[in-house]
Amino acid sequence: VRGWDDPRMPTIAGMRRRGITPDAIRNFMDIVGVSRKEAHAEIAAFEHAVRDDLNMRVPRVMCVTKPLKVVLTNYPEGQEEELDASYYPHDVPLTGSRKVPFSRELYIERDDFMQDPPKKFFRLAPGREVRLRYGYFITCQDVILDSDGEVAELHCTYDPATRGGDSPDGRKVQGTIHWVSAKHALNCELRLYDRLFTQPNPDDVPDGQDFLSVLNPDSLIVVPDAKIEPSVANDAAESRYQFERTGYFVGDADSTVDKPVFNRTVTLRDSWAKMQAK
Template sequence: MSEELKGLEEIKTTSFIDDIIVEELKDGGRCEGKQVHTRFPPEPNGYLHIGHAKAIYVDFGTAERFGGICNLRMDDTNPTKEDVEYVDAIQEDIKWLGYNWDDRFYYASDYFEAMYEGAIELIEKGLAYVCELTPDQMREMRGDLSTPATSPYRDRPKEESLNLFKRMRDGEFENGKMTLRAKIDLASGNFNMRDPVIYRINHMKHHRTGDKWCIYPMYDYAHPFEDAMEKITHSLCSLEFEDHRPFYDWVIQNVTLPGKPRQIEFARLGINNTVMSKRKLRALVEDGLVSGWDDPRMPTICGLRRRGYTPTSIRNFSERNGVSKVNSTVEYAFLEYCLREDLNTNAYRVMGVLDPIKLIITNYPEGKTEEFEVENNPNKPEDGTRTVTFSRELWIESEDFMEEPVKKYFRLFPGNEVRLKTTYIVKCTGCKKDESGKVIEVYAEYDENSRGGNAADGRKVKSTIHWVDANNALDATIRLYDNLFTVENPEEGNFLDYINHDSLQELTNCKVEAGLKEAKQGESFQFMRQGYFCVDNKDSKPDHLVFNRSVKLKDGFKPGT
């Protein structure tokens, strides 16, 4: 076994994939003496989403556990869908999640010439031929479980196929005129083995190779080829590739290649209340139903990042869902649970008022200001304290006052006492209304002997409310989010019929602590009693703060249920 490999006894296996790898690393195994080498091969035709995060965790995480390495490879075999914008975004998302591929960044197009030569080798071995059936004809002649497929071109002399294939490359034929097919078994019970197409003609400019190529390999041919060229040991794929594995192995066995990787499949991540098809996500963007791929309601990694999700929360979510062979759907609430768990440990506690109303403490001296030291995070004393100011006029939540209280309402109403977080006990004395009858100011008197929030005579106060000093409060826009879809499974039927048009609520008259002027884009905070909020990484500026609510404080998800 190579020195790069950790001792097998030190490796904690976490799934059936790890168990397979351990067996293969032992004496006589397929990968004996090799360093575990995986790859993550996204197609650059859209932004990565939470489902890709699981694949990233499996590919990069498996390599990490075994002291191995993982490549990043762009599957750019289809020039009709690819864009450099997506290539850059994919790299940014993976790095943000905490994974690194060092200098092992590749493109499928790096191997176009080698793939072409591999196809020539197959033709010369009598294992591939040029076919002139149209796609419709090919479907008609595909056969069924009791009837073999047919092709009138299957016995075409290899010299003729070689000539035609080279002419295909030279651009002599229009799109759809010819394909190159592997010659395997027209009667196979696995239809992927019934002489699958491995090259098609496509006269379209490629984002990297330009007009050099007008024939492009099919993914089922390119995939094993790329893995073998990079000497990947374990090609970890989602479950839909299980039926394609026989062809994967066929390519490895019949083309002269520097490596012999093994493909292992695992179940994709399903999650409710959203869609994860790139086609559907693109439709949401192009139809203007969201503000972009990074809209905080989107399940894209960049959307989750903008909403305030952390790399730790997403990695924990991926790890805790496990790796199996059985498809399942995970509650979105579990993703929220993982975020809430991380932010509860790490986010500073601050005060922000979403729907402000003025509270005037009538017996507090005008012009006086006091300072209070507030703990930044009770879960991390090492994060220290900050100073907040207190004065005669404060902002409080309008819902924290009720002139005629309902039963079990313990906040401000005439004659009732509440504790203002960290500072004093105040007793409500009344309110002021405008001409419409709306309350515009609330009045109270403070107990000057209750500094710190405790009454000197020991009397109990049932409610504590948060506030912001009106003398230096900052104006802020706060965005509240709900599910983008009105049903748990929008994949059933037309997903656009289930759009929740009330999934975004934007509040423009919010007030937050003065110290938040220094908050950085992407920084997360717990707004006391309101939830966890993130400084928007696109729209927020020091002179115009914008916060996105990442997740509410209350958690309806129970681990293990």
């Protein structure tokens, strides 16, 4: 860790830099209660309280962590438009929206495409149609590979009649993915913070070892070249967001005008429960 304000540290400064609100801490204390005896609380319970708090207060925006370029071959070159996008889902009692730019070249998540998908993969694949969040239906027509045989670019077509995500002919698509316009997206750095230790109680280690033996080597993963929609460009420092389908994030003090930095507060779901169940 880099100091008392490192977002992995259970300090007031660390939690603030990680985007955890005072309300989330109070809600957690209401859940676990206060005891005069020494007790351990599951970190998963704390993360649950943080998710519940942020879910009801932060706007949703789109950020692509591992960009894969998509070219819409039947979208007019030079054309641009703005799509309406809500900041909040229907179950959050807040209102607000923003305009999201749309153009011929987009970025999607690399993990949202597979050349030879398994049966239950409902995202983009050759010949398959998906919905772009707030946008159009697109169909993958061609896959461009680089010299190493890796996917470098996708050529797709879009259906202009499906603006907003619905089809006039009533056809359904199972997959909805997020995206950003390649021309308008901002470069940003993501710091994916996770639990500092690999087990719930770092003092519970074999004889002859200490807490250093259970440090999580993946407690911080830096994504240097993510792409985020431009609506966040003029937001205040330490603004909090839900990056759709990714997690909750907060702006960091290391941000610059040319490259904002965002710290992950918590994932959308408890991925650790799944990992430890394997």
